[in-house]
Amino acid sequence: MALPGAFSPSQWSLLPEETVLAPELCVEPPLTSRAEVALDVNTMADLCDSPVPPKETRTMTSPAPKPAAKKSARTLVTVATYNERENLPLLVEEIFRHAPDVDLLVIDDNSPDGTGAWCDEAATREPRLKCRHRTGKLGLGTAILAGMKHALEHGYDYVLNMDADFSHHPRYLPAILEAMEKQPAADVAIGSRYVAGGGVEGWPLKRQLMSRAVNCYARWLLWLSARDCSGAYRCYRTSLLKKIDLDAVRSRGYSFQEEILWRARRAGARMREVPIIFADRTRGTSKINSREAREALWVIFRLGVFGR
Numbered sequence: 001m002a003l004p005g006a007f008s009p010s011q012w013s014l015l016p017e018e019t020v021l022a023p024e025l026c027v028e029p030p031l032t033s034r035a036e037v038a039l040d041v042n043t044m045a046d047l048c049d050s051p052v053p054p055k056e057t058r059t060m061t062s063p064a065p066k067p068a069a070k071k072s073a074r075t076l077v078t079v080a081t082y083n084e085r086e087n088l089p090l091l092v093e094e095i096f097r098h099a100p101d102v103d104l105l106v107i108d109d110n111s112p113d114g115t116g117a118w119c120d121e122a123a124t125r126e127p128r129l130k131c132r133h134r135t136g137k138l139g140l141g142t143a144i145l146a147g148m149k150h151a152l153e154h155g156y157d158y159v160l161n162m163d164a165d166f167s168h169h170p171r172y173l174p175a176i177l178e179a180m181e182k183q184p185a186a187d188v189a190i191g192s193r194y195v196a197g198g199g200v201e202g203w204p205l206k207r208q209l210m211s212r213a214v215n216c217y218a219r220w221l222l223w224l225s226a227r228d229c230s231g232a233y234r235c236y237r238t239s240l241l242k243k244i245d246l247d248a249v250r251s252r253g254y255s256f257q258e259e260i261l262w263r264a265r266r267a268g269a270r271m272r273e274v275p276i277i278f279a280d281r282t283r284g285t286s287k288i289n290s291r292e293a294r295e296a297l298w299v300i301f302r303l304g305v306f307g308r
């Protein structure tokens with residue numbers, strides 16, 4: 001039986017036009033093997049079909065960065081960190097190598113491993129880098145939100161968030177930024193595991209299935225047409241964020257990704273997905289736990305069924 005507020009696969013076509021991820025809103029895969037990106041939002045069944053990711057060598061650094069699209073838009077990249085001392089130095093280097101025109105804000109929650117201290121020291125040598133410190137571990141969602149508010153307060157055109165653990169490789173930055181510009185311009189560009197050309201490396205089958213299931217769940221309950229609704233590698237146009245009441249966001253943790261897409265859809269956002277290969281972290285430890293996962297499922301349920 002369908003849940004109140006949920007809708008059946010045949011109702012996808014009833015979504016307002018601007019919320020549907022039309023095929024032309026998918027950019028071509030930036031990787032060597034180009035696969036046609038076709039978004040059929042009329043069926044839920046294909047949501048759970050695993051696209052076959054192209055073979056790619058996993059390295060932290062990549063030899064020949066493609067420069068980011070030349071553009072005048074001011075972009076703030078935000079990275080939330082909690083105990084990412086092993087990853088952050090190389091990540092900062094790689095971000096500026098692939099996207100030299102961006103500014104970078106690290107939002108650190110008083111990491112016991114000294115991530116914040118390293119960042120402060122690095123910021124004295126790198127004017128594009130800033131570090132914001134919070135008192136303790138306050139959740140990934142609130143950290144991303146703090147980054148969005150910083151971008152709004154400082155007049156940036158785009159705010160692009162990514163994880164610190166190299167699951168979101170900086171080599172995709174140029175493609176994601178280009179996806180914002182390509183006509184018709186997008187309000188949100190999503191680094192997506194679940195469009196053709198995208199994929200996941202290094203996750204056990206159980207985690208892959210869980211991620212797929214959460215995506216199906218969120219798409220159904222929240223009427224989201226993006227294939228990857230739970231990933232954090234995304235760029236937002238700040239003019240879109242101005243239309244969203246950021247203070248009303250309920251999510252503290254991982255459901256932030258689904259919730260902000262839901263709010264963006266309701267604000268009439270145009271979304272575009274860019275294929276990425278998501279690589280499991282090789283350094284540092286995971287911060288997600290079962291309590292956070294249960295809380296995320298509950299928030300999505302509440303938003304979908306009660307609308308708040």
Ligand SMILES: Nc1nc2c(ncn2[C@@H]2O[C@H](COP(=O)(O)OP(=O)(O)OP(=O)(O)O)[C@@H](O)[C@H]2O)c(=O)[nH]1
Nearest residue numbers: 080081082107109138139140143163164286287288
């Ligand atoms: N500031 C801040 N950052 C956080 C918090 N929780 C997680 N993060 C960061 O958010 C990003 C994603 O967290 P991960 O632990 O990688 O979560 P995940 O990607 O779902 O899980 P794994 O890849 O398995 O580790 C990383 O950059 C973390 O350091 C938090 O409470 N505060």
Ligand SMILES: [Mg+2]
Nearest residue numbers: 163165167281
């Ligand atoms: Mg991670």
